[in-house]
Structures are given as structure tokens and as C-alpha cells.
Amino acid sequence: MIRLSAVLALTLSVASLQAAPIERLWLSHAFETPNQLVVNWETETPSDSTVEFGASEALGTKVHRDEKVTLHHVEIPLASPGGRYHYRVRSGEETSAIHSFKGYPKDELRIVIVGDWGYSKVTDFSALMKDDPHLIISAGDNVASLHEKGREGMKAFSALIASQPALFRSIPFMPILGNHDREITPRGPKPPEHPVYDVEAQAYREFFALPGDEWKWHLDLPEFDIRFIALDLQHISDFGSTWQTCHPFDAQSEQFLWYRDLMGQSSQGFVFTLINEKQTAVESQTKGLWHEWFSKGSALISGFGYFADRAELKSGLPYYNTCLKGDGSPYKDPRSKFFAQQDNYLLLTLRRGQPVTIQFKNLKGEVLDTTHIEKRVKP
Known part of the structure; x- marks a missing residue:
């Protein structure tokens, strides 16, 4: 016979679980x-x-x-x-x-940009939290894949949120897409018969609530005269194969026409474009098509490589690559001005009427590099 006390304990246990x-x-x-x-x-x-x-x-x-x-x-x-x-x-x-x-302030705005969270081994974000950001934006590859056992589909993004609960419940997070954020089967050594990536990024779009089409979006912060534009560019050399990961990006593509028109209409003093691809790959494969419009902005930011890299492109456009995993192969940009193989993030600090200060920082909170970007001449 089951004792009444045992039944009561079981009932309380179930009630406690339900009320978690x-x-x-x-x-x-x-x-x-x-x-x-x-x-x-x-x-x-x-x-x-x-x-x-x-x-x-x-x-x-x-x-x-x-x-x-x-x-x-x-x-x-x-x-x-x-x-x-x-x-x-x-x-x-x-x-x-x-x-x-x-809430977003009137005097000083701090924004953190991170890349490649999916392969990062960083667990201590206390230095980043000390910067007290108002917003965190990613440069793609927020998770390692969507097929790891126990982390299939949206479970991968759930695991990301669960890894830093205090951070995600207190700071708005705006991710962009990388190839790993839609990898539904292992990539393998050569393109298989089936698609490896979900180009439409259904799990990502369902899990995150983002502006516009969500696979591409823009966000304006009018108090500080700044716009961020998120694109879907990564692994573009695989386009047309079963390794294809991003949406089309040719001159007649929905993505390019949207970006061209948006850049043409952008009157903000600061406009930052975010991608998850190497800028030299975009330049060579599209014969400068995208760079003509990149250069109308304030800076281009990527999260494709596992290092910190700052370059100044031929047009004078600042280009940054940031990554929370900084120990990868050193694909330094040909026009690099600063390079470091450390886990890193970007901190953007805006004060009304002043240039944007951009700092590469490591996860100890140390400043690795500092630049300032003046307001662009509005079209």
C-alpha cells in the first residue's frame, strides 16, 4: 500500500514542476x-x-x-x-x-556587435556586461548547426538563449544570418544530392522576432541618427549547388534591389551594413556591384572569420571582422590596418553630435583597437 505521505510528496513534486x-x-x-x-x-x-x-x-x-x-x-x-x-x-x-x-537613452548609446557565437567557447561575458550595452547585434553564425542531437531546429537557438539567461533577458538581441544558422544536415566534403542548408531559414525566422523579412532587415535609432542594415550574404561561392546557403545576390535579385533602394533612401548620418561573408569574396564575385553601395555607408561589418580584423577599403570605407572565437585561420584582409587572433567583440559608442567610437575589445574587457567614424555626407 502506498503511504499517504508518499502520495502527498508526489503531488507536491508534480505541482512544483508545473509551477517552475x-x-x-x-x-x-x-x-x-x-x-x-x-x-x-x-x-x-x-x-x-x-x-x-x-x-x-x-x-x-x-x-x-x-x-x-x-x-x-x-x-x-x-x-x-x-x-x-x-x-x-x-x-x-x-x-x-x-x-x-x-530604455534607449538620449545622451550616450552603447551597442555591442558579436560574431560566430555558435563556435565560441566563451562562457564568461562579464566584461561585455560591464560595458552596459543598450543593444547587441550579431554578425551571423549564432549557433553551430540545426542538426546536433538534442539541438535540432529551433532547439539550437533555445540552447543559445539558455547559455546566457541574464544577458538575453536584459539586453535586446538582433541577430543576422550565417550559414550555420540554417545548416540542417552535415556539410560533408562535397555537395550531396540533398540541400545542406535551409535557404529560407525557417527555424531562425520562427524563433526570432525581427523586422521586415527577418532574413534581411534594418533597424533605425533616430535619436542617434543611425541605421543598421542586415544582409544575407555568406558562402556565396557555393551558390547554385546543394551547399547554397544564402538568398540570391545578383543585380536583379530581391536582396540587392532592396539594399540598393534602402541605401539610396538612407538619410541617416551613420549607416552600418552587416554581412557574414568576406568582403573580398563579395567584391570579386559580383565585380564590385555591392561595393558601390557598401561605400555609401559608414562601415561594413562581418563575422565570417575567426579573428579581429580592421581594414580600409579602396573607397575609404572602414571594414571590420569580429568574432567571439578568435583562434581561427588568419585570412587577413589585403588592406588590413589592425589584426588580432583573440576572442573579441565590437563596442560602438555614440554621443549626440559626435563621431561614432568603435573599439575592438577582448573578453577580458581590454581595448585592442580604437577608431572614430565621422558622420557621412548625406545624399
């Missing part, structure tokens, strides 16, 4: 301007979505969605610049602790 707090949360933007923030989380069972938020832990405002889902994306308004927002999420009987994030 929601801990895997991340923040992003689904529109081109930061008037709203998306709070994202996952639950084990389909349930509704509620975000409570406010200027203090008293919260006071609520956004509710009644649909039954396991992947939750809820937009909340950002009422005014600066300050700190507090929030909590609820789904059915599950809830999170109260967390917080910074």
Missing part, C-alpha cells in the same frame, strides 16, 4: 524603429501570453494574447527614452521572476 518559473526569455525588435520591444519566451505546453511591465517592480501595465502557443512573442510599447523598464511574463500557471532592461 519561466527562465528562458529574450528581447528583440520586430519593427524598424524602437518604439516597441518584443518580449520572447518558451513554454513546455501551449498556453496564452501575458507581459506585465512598468517603470518599477510594481509593473502596472499589461499586454495579453489569448492564442495557445509554446513560442511567445509579445510586443510592448517603449513610452519614452531612457529609464529602466521592469517586466514579468505569464503563460497559464507559469510565470517568470521580475526582470528589467534599459
